[in-house]
Amino acid sequence: MTDNASDTPKPKGQGQAMWGGRFSAKPAELMQAINVSIGFDKRLWAQDLAGSRAHARMLMNQGVISSSDGEEILGGLAKIEDEIATGTFPFRDEYEDIHMNVEARLRELIGATAGRLHTARSRNDQVAVDFRLWVRDAVDRSAAQLEALQKALLAQAETHADALMPGFTHLQPAQPVTFGHHLMAYVEMFGRDASRFRDARARMNECPLGAAALAGSPFPIDRHQTAAALGFDRPTANSLDSVSSRDFALEALSAASITATHLSRLAEEIVLWTTPMFGFIKLTDAFTTGSSIMPQKKNPDAAELIRAKVGRILGSLTTLTVVMKGLPLAYSKDMQEDKVPTFEAFDALELSLLAMAGMVADLTPNTENMAKAAGAGFSTATDLADWLVRTLNMPFRDAHHVTGSAVKTAEGLGVDLADLTLEQFQAIEPQITQDVYAVLTPAASAASRMSYGGTAPAQVRAQIARWKELLE
Secondary structure, eight states: OOOOTTOOOOOBTTTBOTTGGGOSSOOOHHHHHHHOOHHHHGGGHHHHHHHHHHHHHHHHHTTSSOHHHHHHHHHHHHHHHHHHHHTOOOOOGGGOSHHHHHHHHHHHHHGGGGGGGGTTOOHHHHHHHHHHHHHHHHHHHHHHHHHHHHHHHHHHHHHTTTOEEEEEETTEEEEEEEHHHHHHHHHHHHHHHHHHHHHHHHHHOEEOTTOTTTTOOSSOOOHHHHHHHTTOSEEOSOHHHHHHOOHHHHHHHHHHHHHHHHHHHHHHHHHHHTSTTTOOEEOOGGGOBOOSSOTTOOBOHHHHHHHHHHHHHHHHHHHHHHHHTTOOSSOOGGGGGGHHHHHHHHHHHHHHHHHHHHHHHHOEEOHHHHHHHHTTTSTTHHHHHHHHHHHHOOOHHHHHHHHHHHHHHHHHHTOOGGGSOHHHHHHHOTTOOGGGGGGSSHHHHHHHOOSTTOSSHHHHHHHHHHHHHHHO
């Protein structure tokens, strides 16, 4: 279609783009297809309405628009909110995004007065505040869901603070620990995850509304008022940065990716622990599925799917990083691609956190199997070395060598260290006495680890008490 000055554009609200004054022809169908975002950014409707209400009230208070016009706008926005909540709002592709859909519907409801709402505002700062509000809500939910998961872990850890299990390095038996201690490791990880979300929230809690397109506004607006109305600590300090930055989303996605990694590690352990080869825990039918061909199967699919979600969440972080990496200041339409990966990441994270909390509460440990495995693989060898250092005043490297010889002897005989006779020990090191057997059981090994943060049940219970107080 050619540019024709005699073409008469349709009035706004009747099919003409809200920005159509500069153009005499409609966009090509392909342009419309690539440009439209209402299919996904309609999720911002609550944030968009909140931002518009705050902006309208500020414009009234500053005398930029009359009180009558402002009240009419607020009334129209209330009707729109009701329509969206009840599912009767007419979302239309022709208006591209949530902002233009709301404005077009407002014009239909209250007439030309609707056009005053966009005074001293651009879609650039409008989407920046909407998206920032959405991400802020998302990190708040994530932090709360992490705390719920921590509480589920604490409940299991408290019940099983002294239940023995093998501790692993390289997935090989290393030293005996307790099941409660193992679960408390994840309480610590998820605590750091929650703190990352809280840190990110503090940095993102500045309001870009009022930055307009990129340079600010000539109208006598009060950005501190709109910031306060929307729960922000302050307005952003640079209008260019306000509309062009998405590091708040990148930081939130980074925190989400680290959280997903921790979830994946716990999920992997649940998968391992439910196998007959480990037999450490059982899950009920609530968090397992069967096989279409093998009737005996009980698969930990919830854990496996959580384990897979890290790919989706990390992919979202990568996607937005690549979108932003080469953009000059200020706004570019590339930034329209910020929402889908962020929405997808937090949808996946929320589902994973809820499912993991459910699984942790659902699982039942097989303490007998775990205790039996706790002594496998010469897991008390370090206790023998420590005993040699403490009792015989032997340098640790010498004690390490003696212990290695004892392990070799026991391995050759097909027995555990505790099954070696005193004569066999003394053939390796003559100073060893009968007292050595007191440290060669998994229970004694775990109980001896009384250093702060150690696996001794008393230390585990102390950490549980600390976390209970923190989470209250």
